[in-house]
Amino acid sequence: MLPEIITPIPGPQSLALAARLAKHECQSVTFMSPDFPIFWEKAQGCNIWDVDGNRFLDFTSAFGVTGLGHSPPNVLAALKNQADSLIHGMGDVHPTELKVALCEKISEITFERWQAGSAKTLLGNTGFEAVEAALKTSLLATGKAGIITFDHAYHGLGYGTLAAGAMERFRLPFADQLADFGHSLPFPDCHCDAGDPQQACSDTCQQQLSSLDAQLRATIAESPIGAILIEPIQGRGGKVVPPKAFLPMLRRICDETGTLLIFDEILTGLNRCGTLFACDASATIPDLICLGKSLASGLPLSACVGSAELMDRAWPASEGEAIHTTTHLGNPPACAMALAALDLHSDPKLAEQVRQRSDLLRQIITAIDHPRLGRIRGRGLLLGVEILTNNGQPDRDATSGFVVHSLKKGLITLADSPAGNVLSLVPPFDISEEEMRYFADTLQEYLTSLPGS
Ligand SMILES: Cc1ncc(COP(=O)(O)O)c(C=O)c1O
The missing domain is CATH 3.90.1150.10 (Aspartate Aminotransferase, domain 1)
Structure with missing residues (x-):
């Protein structure tokens, strides 16, 4: 539905809430100005209603979470149904059947579909946790701490992801507490990609790739690099699509040097880019894929997914205490919503x-x-x-x-x-x-x- 605006924006209720919030929320969080923000009350499909009764049209999918729309009916039904039976579990001690089904489903749509064996998953809550689980997996599997990332990447704001590679404005205030294992290289920008997958790349793209090939190989030769971590299309970096041959080139370099390839598909995954995962467009299979945002279509849920072979090689069996977990791991309503959402995504x-x-x-x-x-x-x-x-x-x-x-x-x-x-x-x-x-x-x-x- 088109927007319907019935008050000045922000409306009086939003302004009153902003004044209250400013008193008690850390001032670094919500941007406040006379024009901003509006306070949301409800949402449906592509629309959001604020506390003043104005109807908005969402061109953000609320940070890329609601590709299926706000509260898609089957996901909402799964949430309501689950809320009646079990809201919180003990994910890494006494799990639920939902966690079994979700790990199976994630395996089916990733490494089984890619015919690269089955997958094993480490569930988390937010996106950066999935990326940090991938960083840990890389260290355990290769024994090498180094990570190659790309300029203007965004992998979230935890200390692991900030250290691996992050935009300066997020990293610098905390630099004194960050470990030094990230190596950032330029992300190639495909100027000839107008969305047509048949169109061949220009010489400029080829030159960018040859230069990067050399830089990647030199970095791997000079430092103990466990993995290359990359968004297949840069999101917050400005929706930058790399040349078509870039991901296959990364795959080749990783295979030849024993380096892991981690795709952060937290934003690009689950049909956002017109294929189930963005990497499907170039048929490039990663060693680890990170999912989040739209995974549960509205509740916080993320996943670090690798082939069963890699995950079993990297991680020891639990001896009674998981060495990587969180209190809410495998949260039952989030798992139920993810299963309902993944049913839709699989079509x-x-x-x-x-x-x-x-x-x-x-x-x-x-x-x-x-x-x-x-x-x-x-x-x-x-x-x-x-x-x-x-x-x-x-x-x-x-x-x-x-x-x-x-x-x-x-x-x-x-x-x-x-x-x-x-x-x-x-x-x-x-x-x-x-x-x-x-x-x-x-x-x-x-x-x-x-x-x-
Ligand atoms: C590509 C990518 N990775 C990781 C993250 C971090 O996710 P979260 O904010 O849920 O920690 C984001 C968030 O925007 C993202 O776009």
């Missing part, structure tokens, strides 16, 4: 739907044809569009200005990339043409209203 029609809506959204944004719109980046419904100054430079202020402006028009949007000038287009998979056109019209009006436009 190949969903990936097809994402690809079609992605093509349509690209066409609609391209048709805006405004000089301050730059490249459209990304794949599937993980897209971004650059906002530029009149001189063609990244325009951070105009981009964040749109986030505030569009909120008043009933759109929930976010911006990212190192220059802060990429508008993020990450809607639920069911986004309609009318809703996309509303977004595009709002963007066009905004761009036209900018000084000098």
Whole structure:
């Protein structure tokens, strides 16, 4: 449904709640300004209602969690059903049947489907925990502490993930408490990828790859590197798609040097990029894959998944106390929701739907044809569009200005990339043409209203 705005934004109830929150929440968490935030009350499908009764259209899937929409009916039914019987368990001591079924299902959609044996899973709660479980697995399996990551990567904000490699603004305030095992290399940006998988890459892409091939091999030769950790498409880094041959090249280098390949598919996974996992587009199989965000379609749940062979080689059998676990591991409602969500994700029609809506959204944004719109980046419904100054430079202020402006028009949007000038287009998979056109019209009006436009 299109937005319906009935009060000034933020409305009076949101403003009152902001004043209360500012008194008692750590001030580093919620950004507060006279224009921001609104307080959410309920959500359904692509829509969010705030405490003032305004209806918004969600172009963020709430950080990429609600690809299936907010509260999809079968997931909601699974949650309600589970809430009646068992809300909290003792995941690593006395497990539930749900945990059995979920680990089986994750194996079925990953390493069994890739015909690379079966999988074993370490469940967690949030995304960074899954990545940190992968870092631990890498050390245990290879005996080598080093990790190669990529500039502008985002793997979450735990100390392990910050140390492995993170944007400076997240890492620097805590640098004195971080171990030194990360090696960051440039992430290649495929300028010729307009979303067409048949299109061959340009010479510029090939040059980036040869240079990176050399840098990767040199880093592995010089330091004890256990794994390469990468987002197959950079998300918060600005929806950056690498050249098509990049992931297969990483696979080759890892095979030749005995290095593990870890795909962080916390954002890109589960059909977000138009294939079940982003790595499926280049048929590249990782040694470990990290899942989170949309896994349970709304409750915190994450997974570090590896082949049974690797996981058994890396991790010792429990001798009564798990050496890696959390209190809420295998939380029953989260597992029940994940099973219901994965049932939907397993239908190949969903990936097809994402690809079609992605093509349509690209066409609609391209048709805006405004000089301050730059490249459209990304794949599937993980897209971004650059906002530029009149001189063609990244325009951070105009981009964040749109986030505030569009909120008043009933759109929930976010911006990212190192220059802060990429508008993020990450809607639920069911986004309609009318809703996309509303977004595009709002963007066009905004761009036209900018000084000098
Ligand atoms: C690719 C990727 N990895 C890891 C994370 C961290 O997940 P969480 O915030 O649940 O810890 C994120 C979050 O945005 C992400 O996009």
